[in-house]
Amino acid sequence: MKILIVDDELVSRKKMDLLVRSLGHETVVAEDGLEGWEAWKKERTRMVITDWMMPGMSGLELCAKIREAEGSQYIYLIMVTSKEDVEDLVRGMDAGADDFITKPFIKEELAVRIRAGERISSFETRDIVIFSLAKLVESRDSETGLHLERIRHYSRELTTTILESENPPEEIDTLFVDNIFLTSPLHDIGKIGIPDYILLKPGELDDQEFEIMKRHSVIGFETLNEALNNYPKADYLRMSAEIALSHHERFDGSGYPYGLKGKEIPLSARIVALADVYDALVSKRIYKEAYQHDVAKSIIEKKRGKDFDPMIVDAFLDCQEKFIEISKRFSKNQEGFNPLQRIRGV
Structure with a gap:
């Protein structure tokens, strides 16, 4: 210590x-x-x-x-x-x-x-409670890998890299790093409100099903925000609610649920958005093989300023070797797929 x-x-x-x-x-x-x-x-x-x-x-x-x-x-x-x-x-x-x-x-x-x-x-049980909630959601789909572990480590590496950069945003400090590591596994907590016939569908979602699937971001926000109202000093709940709501927003305003653009999107959600997409790209799914890191890197670079905040893409490029290490460390026995990790438009 x-x-x-x-x-x-x-x-x-x-x-x-x-x-x-x-x-x-x-x-x-x-x-x-x-x-x-x-x-x-x-x-x-x-x-x-x-x-x-x-x-x-x-x-x-x-x-x-x-x-x-x-x-x-x-x-x-x-x-x-x-x-x-x-x-x-x-x-x-x-x-x-x-x-x-x-x-x-x-x-x-x-x-x-x-x-x-x-x-x-x-005795601090916060970490255990949060990760147990995230695991409860994960248990409803067929992914048997370590998606949540990878997301939290990717997010922490991105945030730490930004913090150590020449001009980091004022809101990023060591507490921000701790909180994003803790709360990023709750990004898809709203999946608890998605019907199994959609969540567990092995094939491509049709437009109507995808619209239902997209509700998970609002459901997750409402769930966590209610907890925040009861515990207003719990800064980690505030961040977790932001991430749940906005991690599918895109930097150019083309995401959901509200089409937020640029810095309208909370920084924590912009960070987790890249971590989430990277993990989907390099992970094996029932409908695709896992992409090599260089392929995923190329896709993310092309989405710089479109799907992703340029600052966060630059941080990703600076710490990409750690991403590779994390992917290997938490990929043992990975098989199956997580329907929510489908990439539309990539």
């Missing part, structure tokens, strides 16, 4: 860094609260160990800011302090601290505190 250490005292900071690394963890070190805040925004470590009394921004203020900005991914916060009064501990907990280490601390105590934080983090 990567742990952020924040302490303005040099000796204490170095001691904590040494002990945490000796316990097998990676560290990010900051010299005061303000530096710690900037480091956490960049790294979004799942655990933070911070001193209480610091100039500029105290440990209390840092905890409060992290709690406010953590989104749906819980951050475990440990305060290092010489304060032992109940009133002070209540103040710390009210600011968002989960645990306290009293100075002077020893390695054994620190190890116990960190293990407690790891257990709390492991």
